Amino acid sequence: MDLTYTEEEEAFRAKLREWLGQVLPTLPPKPDPNDWPGRRTYDMGWQRRLYEAGYAGLHWPVDAGGQGATPTQHLIFLEETERAGAPYVGANFVGLLHAGPTIAAEGTAQQKQQWLPPILRGDEVWCQGFSEPDAGSDLAALRTKAVRDGDEYVITGFKIWTSHAEVADWCELLVRTEPSAPKHRGISWLAMPMDAPGVTIRPLRTLAGSTEFAEMFLDEVRVPVANRVGEENDGWRVTMVTLSFERGTAFVGEVVACRRTLTALAGEARKNGRWDDPALRRKLALLSAEFAALWRLTQWNVSESEATGGVPGIGGSVFKLRYSHARQELYDTAAEVLGAGALDLDHEWVLDRLSSLSYTIAAGTSQIQQNIIAERILGLPKGR
Amino acid sequence: MHFQLTDDQRALQQGMRELLAGRFDRDALRAAVERPGTLDRALWRELGEAGFFALRLPEDDGGVGLGAPEAVLLFEEAGRALLPGPLIATHLAAGVVKGAADGSVVVTQADGPLIEWYEAADAVAGEEITDGATVPVRSVDPLTPLHRLHEPAAAGDPLVGLFTAAEQLGSAARTTEMAVQYAGEREQFGAAIGSFQAVKHLCAQMLARTELARAAVYAAAVTGDLADIASAKLLADEAAVRCARDCLQVHGGMGFTWEADVHLHLKRAWVRKERWVSQGALTELLAELLVEVG
Ligand SMILES: Cc1cc2nc3c(=O)[nH]c(=O)nc-3n(C[C@H](O)[C@H](O)[C@H](O)COP(=O)(O)OP(=O)(O)OC[C@H]3O[C@@H](n4cnc5c(N)ncnc54)[C@H](O)[C@@H]3O)c2cc1C
Numbered sequence: 001m002d003l004t005y006t007e008e009e010e011a012f013r014a015k016l017r018e019w020l021g022q023v024l025p026t027l028p029p030k031p032d033p034n035d036w037p038g039r040r041t042y043d044m045g046w047q048r049r050l051y052e053a054g055y056a057g058l059h060w061p062v063d064a065g066g067q068g069a070t071p072t073q074h075l076i077f078l079e080e081t082e083r084a085g086a087p088y089v090g091a092n093f094v095g096l097l098h099a100g101p102t103i104a105a106e107g108t109a110q111q112k113q114q115w116l117p118p119i120l121r122g123d124e125v126w127c128q129g130f131s132e133p134d135a136g137s138d139l140a141a142l143r144t145k146a147v148r149d150g151d152e153y154v155i156t157g158f159k160i161w162t163s164h165a166e167v168a169d170w171c172e173l174l175v176r177t178e179p180s181a182p183k184h185r186g187i188s189w190l191a192m193p194m195d196a197p198g199v200t201i202r203p204l205r206t207l208a209g210s211t212e213f214a215e216m217f218l219d220e221v222r223v224p225v226a227n228r229v230g231e232e233n234d235g236w237r238v239t240m241v242t243l244s245f246e247r248g249t250a251f252v253g254e255v256v257a258c259r260r261t262l263t264a265l266a267g268e269a270r271k272n273g274r275w276d277d278p279a280l281r282r283k284l285a286l287l288s289a290e291f292a293a294l295w296r297l298t299q300w301n302v303s304e305s306e307a308t309g310g311v312p313g314i315g316g317s318v319f320k321l322r323y324s325h326a327r328q329e330l331y332d333t334a335a336e337v338l339g340a341g342a343l344d345l346d347h348e349w350v351l352d353r354l355s356s357l358s359y360t361i362a363a364g365t366s367q368i369q370q371n372i373i374a375e376r377i378l379g380l381p382k383g384r
Numbered sequence: 385m386h387f388q389l390t391d392d393q394r395a396l397q398q399g400m401r402e403l404l405a406g407r408f409d410r411d412a413l414r415a416a417v418e419r420p421g422t423l424d425r426a427l428w429r430e431l432g433e434a435g436f437f438a439l440r441l442p443e444d445d446g447g448v449g450l451g452a453p454e455a456v457l458l459f460e461e462a463g464r465a466l467l468p469g470p471l472i473a474t475h476l477a478a479g480v481v482k483g484a485a486d487g488s489v490v491v492t493q494a495d496g497p498l499i500e501w502y503e504a505a506d507a508v509a510g511e512e513i514t515d516g517a518t519v520p521v522r523s524v525d526p527l528t529p530l531h532r533l534h535e536p537a538a539a540g541d542p543l544v545g546l547f548t549a550a551e552q553l554g555s556a557a558r559t560t561e562m563a564v565q566y567a568g569e570r571e572q573f574g575a576a577i578g579s580f581q582a583v584k585h586l587c588a589q590m591l592a593r594t595e596l597a598r599a600a601v602y603a604a605a606v607t608g609d610l611a612d613i614a615s616a617k618l619l620a621d622e623a624a625v626r627c628a629r630d631c632l633q634v635h636g637g638m639g640f641t642w643e644a645d646v647h648l649h650l651k652r653a654w655v656r657k658e659r660w661v662s663q664g665a666l667t668e669l670l671a672e673l674l675v676e677v678g
Contacts (some may be wrong), residue, residue, distance in 0.1 A: 001453050001605070003385060072385050075385075263674055266675050270675060281668065285674070288615070290596075293615060300388070300602070302387075318596065367581075371585075373587075373592065374587050378588070379564070380579065380583075380584050
């Protein structure tokens, strides 16, 4: 067990820090959360800078246009960019963390060539069209159907909760290609251009007030068969190969940020006198222990995936379950620190508190996470 | 960075698990429960021979020359097996109190208001305890005799906290296994109770608690940092106590019996939770550090 970084890793960190120090002051001001074109431009501008500096797709394999960095280097990257206050992946989330890795793992050489470089350069935004009104936790129950017509699929259906749909160029879409097969075996994975005729987007407002996701109506949308990644009806497996990526490192930067927020909360409490409440001090201390441990668990998971060649172990689900809960506790505690200030939407922590409410739902609810741990890790029998 | 067990560490862990499976199996555990206050001296010497007490002594001093991370792995195994005795005090006394290193003497140490195994021990490390300074306590844990001190001793070495956390981790991992095993076997309503979500989710939370505590305990062993040890102790205490409670719940009425081992884990976890620094003082310490950093 070794928690020290090698000379090479430290050199990587130093170079990155230096670059961040130069580039961050040159960034334009952050756009308004409701200005979607502005957000897209901002997020993609950051991706472009990463690309030009050789940090795009850091941990992607070299044949996918990545840098082939080790998981530890990737961890350092996420840690340092967060520390320095660099922008998040934002609109690039699906491209960089799910659709891209899926194409890299399962796509043909031609598909990789077509789709990966624009993701890495920050030219194209992807969204994820998986969930449907009647297929959420039970994703495999999805009904959006794709019927083969020559070398095209004709797609009709209804997707929901599609984040970033308004500004996306492509959608990784799960469709049913074989209605009579068992539900997991009749699904295919397609790349759908968002400007195809028949795609209608209706933004949905979240409880935080902004439109983070949308409904997506698909009315006889034609997508070339060549846009299918993996075999026909093998889309479930294709998707699952990389779904664990989402749970692996997607929140690393946020853990670093949460630890900083805790310190800021303590500072604020000292200023406004709430620090004198021992119950509050105790809550903050327990959160501090929790987030410190989540950071160690991240290091453990990263080291494990380095040893096993990228297969995420049990740590991913455990991390997601505890982190999403801890994040909500953190912002509930922030509200205690703020007192009446917790009702003021102009306070950053209040918006963060609202958005933290989605953490136990998105990317697999906490209940589903517990089912996964119980059945796949602990081997308990499947229930009804 | 490579935050995973090395092959040597894995082998050490495995070796300890095998030693205890052979020398302190369930029958031995239950026999010990029936003989409160007596320690198996032969086993103590065997632990000594296996290097349990001399693990961190330099090789030049006749020790094994390993560090806190390795010691943590051994204490984790001891916690899993519910091995009784003042293991940590004797381990810390190796090289200080003659005979501690090879397990020929049993050393205990006062810790706050309590002292474990006072009558069975051959020596007390640290400040001397005069007769009349202690009163026996009817200990909640049948495997940990306790005395109360009239004058509480100072909080011990942070290593007491670290190794206690490791024992708690081992116990949490074991009660999680016990719950999962029972949930897979016991049937009600025509199905294994482990197929019911309410039971599944208890088990999933047990694993999550245990694995998060593991990351914290192992990291604290590597860094030796006081804040890391404090965090690890808090999380491991919580994991051991909560997992024992959930394990009891999964076992139903059986869990409430003297016959089942669950109560032994719960009671020992309670004893260990009181060790080193109080929960209140630990949280105050971490809170203070938040302010200092900010
Ligand atoms: C902010 C946000 C962004 C999102 N972005 C996207 C996106 O970009 N693309 C996309 O495809 N999807 C997206 N989603 C959708 C997300 O994946 C789903 O919301 C999630 O999978 C849950 O599905 P559901 O909303 O239909 O809830 P349901 O599945 O209806 O769940 C309702 C409740 O029932 C519980 N439940 C359901 N099944 C079980 C079970 N078997 N055992 C125990 N409890 C159960 C759930 O835990 C939950 O508490 C997003 C969601 C959010 C909140």
